[in-house]
Amino acid sequence: MNNKQFLTELSVRNGLSLQDAGQKADALIEVMKGIWNDGDSFSLSGFGVMEVRKKNERISVNPNTGIRMLIPPKLAVSFKPSPLLKDRLNATDQVHLDMADDDSNLND
Amino acid sequence: MDKKLNLSQIAELLAVKSGMSKASSEKFTKTFFDIISDNTVAGESVKIKGLGTFKTIQVENRESVNVNTGERFVIPGYRKVNFIPDITLKEEINKPFSAFETLILTDSQAAVLAESKPELPVETVMTVESGPTDEHEPDESVPSVDIIQPKPVEPVQPVESGEQTAHEGPKVREITQKRGVRFLLNLLLWILFLLLILMVLAYLFWPLAGQKLLAVYDNKTARTEKVEQESRSSLTEISEPEPEQTQTVIQEENIQEREKPADKMPLSDLTEKEDVNVKPESPVQQASEPPAAVFSSNGFRLTTADEQKDLGLFTAADTVNYRMTGTLTVHQVKKGETLTQISLAEYGTKKLWPYIAAYNKLRDSNSLNAGSRILIPSLETR
Numbered sequence: 001m002n003n004k005q006f007l008t009e010l011s012v013r014n015g016l017s018l019q020d021a022g023q024k025a026d027a028l029i030e031v032m033k034g035i036w037n038d039g040d041s042f043s044l045s046g047f048g049v050m051e052v053r054k055k056n057e058r059i060s061v062n063p064n065t066g067i068r069m070l071i072p073p074k075l076a077v078s079f080k081p082s083p084l085l086k087d088r089l090n091a092t093d094q095v096h097l098d099m100a101d102d103d104s105n106l107n108d
Numbered sequence: 109m110d111k112k113l114n115l116s117q118i119a120e121l122l123a124v125k126s127g128m129s130k131a132s133s134e135k136f137t138k139t140f141f142d143i144i145s146d147n148t149v150a151g152e153s154v155k156i157k158g159l160g161t162f163k164t165i166q167v168e169n170r171e172s173v174n175v176n177t178g179e180r181f182v183i184p185g186y187r188k189v190n191f192i193p194d195i196t197l198k199e200e201i202n203k204p205f206s207a208f209e210t211l212i213l214t215d216s217q218a219a220v221l222a223e224s225k226p227e228l229p230v231e232t233v234m235t236v237e238s239g240p241t242d243e244h245e246p247d248e249s250v251p252s253v254d255i256i257q258p259k260p261v262e263p264v265q266p267v268e269s270g271e272q273t274a275h276e277g278p279k280v281r282e283i284t285q286k287r288g289v290r291f292l293l294n295l296l297l298w299i300l301f302l303l304l305i306l307m308v309l310a311y312l313f314w315p316l317a318g319q320k321l322l323a324v325y326d327n328k329t330a331r332t333e334k335v336e337q338e339s340r341s342s343l344t345e346i347s348e349p350e351p352e353q354t355q356t357v358i359q360e361e362n363i364q365e366r367e368k369p370a371d372k373m374p375l376s377d378l379t380e381k382e383d384v385n386v387k388p389e390s391p392v393q394q395a396s397e398p399p400a401a402v403f404s405s406n407g408f409r410l411t412t413a414d415e416q417k418d419l420g421l422f423t424a425a426d427t428v429n430y431r432m433t434g435t436l437t438v439h440q441v442k443k444g445e446t447l448t449q450i451s452l453a454e455y456g457t458k459k460l461w462p463y464i465a466a467y468n469k470l471r472d473s474n475s476l477n478a479g480s481r482i483l484i485p486s487l488e489t490r
Contacts (some may be wrong), residue, residue: 074205
């Protein structure tokens with residue numbers, strides 16, 4: 001599902017025009033960024049937690065050249081699915097396995 | 109900071125930002141995330157511009173082993189959702205840390221970084237190791253120097269060094285047990301090593317010093333006995349210095365007695381030995397001789413054999429000893445053949461290959477080509 005498909009579905013479900021839905025979606029993303037920039041996180045039941053985590057600096061070695069590099073610390077958004085979402089993902093295994101296969105075929 | 113917002117709080121913020129009513133913004137937010145979760149559950153990835161991609165990933169079954177029981181069991185596969193943030197989002201979130209860049213480290217820098225972490229087993233090990241070896245060096249030099257220039261005092265001095273080392277052992281053991289054990293092991297090794305050196309040296313220098321020593325020995329026996337008694341009484345650990353003492357006696361005796369068949373009389377009690385020592389020499393020799401004779405003669409045989417071999421071949425290959433007088437034959441190089449192999453084939457020794465190389469003006473001994481012909485010089489001794 002790409003951005004356009006996503007926005008059309010959003011517009012259909014909310015009874016909005018596509019353009020409107022796009023604007024509102026952008027506004028929501030801005031809100032989310034604002035939350036993260038304040039160092040906060042948000043959680044939604046049935047979805048999960050999205051928060052900013054600090055990844056520590058580390059030394060990494062290029063296995064081909066043996067060159068050592070110091071990777072600096074960084075902040076990254078991480079998504080942790082809620083137990084509810086996990087259950088839904090694994091509830092009907094057989095069906096979803098097929099669909100996952102389809103998906104991987106598409107990617108190929 | 110570190111607040112966890114819920115749906116209604118987000119909806120409130122969105123209402124302020126977009127001018128929607130609170131109810132509709134809440135509905136909008138809810139559908140926004142519902143669509144994501146619905147589609148991921150359906151196995152589809154959802155890509156949202158400005159945010160990122162939510163993707164379902166199938167984790168396959170895998171086998172694992174129970175650490176406690178060693179049993180194998182299968183961890184069943186499952187599906188999970190991954191979120192990969194958009195590049196624009198990534199950069200925006202990472203703004204506070206954007207000044208950092210990936211550094212390429214030199215080895216020394218990496219070492220410093222590794223050391224700054226709180227694991228320093230390497231250092232502690234090193235200090236433990238350096239201690240004993242330092243203390244041992246003087247021990248080694250004392251007896252070996254004495255043996256090289258044999259004096260009448262010789263029998264006395266190794267006994268002293270033995271005493272020293274024996275006393276050092278317990279001292280260190282008091283400090284830490286571990287260190288003590290390691291130290292003792294080191295000590296034992298060193299003593300064995302010293303014994304070997306002493307024996308070899310004694311054997312090598314026998315023809316020079318032996319006569320002198322023999323002459324002196326009769327006068328000295330009385331004195332060495334005293335020293336032996338003293339050291340025995342002062343030592344708590346007799347086992348270590350004892351071999352050194354007997355060995356010094358042996359050095360003087362074993363060659364004399366070497367040709368005789370060795371008696372298998374064991375080195376039994378000290379008391380017995382003391383008695384024996386007071387009497388004229390012969391019983392002592394018999395008692396203490398067998399191990400020493402085997403030991404030293406072994407060492408001697410080895411070294412001489414090595415020396416002879418080395419010397420013989422070395423002088424043969426010495427450029428001073430031979431002159432190239434002309435071409436003897438032409439040799440065709442076979443595949444995989446080396447100069448040493450050619451030398452072995454033509455001269456019967458590997459060591460003459462430098463002549464072949466020099467005669468053919470080969471810069472690099474590896475540059476032989478299979479099938480090429482090289483000239484074998486005829487050699488003449490000077």
